[in-house]
Amino acid sequence: MPKMVLLAEYVAVNGVDLSAYAKKAELTTKVEEKDVTTYGSQGWKELLGGLKSGELALDLFQDVAASALDSIMWPLLGTVVTFEVRASNAVVGTSNPKYTGSVLINAWNPISGSVGDEASVGVSYPTSGAVTRGTT
Template sequence: MVLLAQFLSINGNTLTEYTRKAEVAVEVEDKDVTTYASLGWKEVLGGLKSGELGCEFLQDFAATELDSIMWPLLGSVVPFVVRADQAAVSTSNPNYTGNILIKGWNPLEGSVGDEASVSVSFPTSGAVTRTTA
């Protein structure tokens, strides 16, 4: 599969036109429950789950564009939606949804001659869900 038309929405704002990359990563802590009965083998159980939404955007400072959408969200927990394609949600195009904390915003990045881009990572708050309908 080649990603050609990813969909990204943050706080109800479709940000696809600015998005170069959107990555959802989820993990679960491994908790060591090894005892002497484990006979020298480490045993683990799953603990707390967490996730992160990583994004790379092309910046736009114009009124009503990317920076004016994201700046006011700093410090807020807001909903997100990501899927591989902008087409309808289906078994081959699942929706990943949840809430993220906008814990930072990097409005200015780059060097002379670079495109104005923004790379950010937001921790999830609560469950991340996967839906196919």
């Protein structure tokens, strides 16, 4: 059985490669369950898929220097921007698909942590529109 270790995941937001700041990037997608059970279902629940949605969760090391992470993300607050994630920063292909779409930047935590902690930011952004998988 093939196995994989994530060593060089790629994540970009609004066309900017944030991989150097990222320690975790997680894209989840799901479909609403719509219950269409009737008396004719003979006691078994029947479901159909409804609306699709997704979320891009990121754990990033904060950097407030000029042209660094905070100055990249702060102006995006309240906007819908593009994203791209893939398991490796290698070339996109059948063994390294890319997942793309748009997310709403609905929060930004410029300062977070306790004494002695690394300066990090954890955020989760809802997708807006379709998420696509590409191999080219």
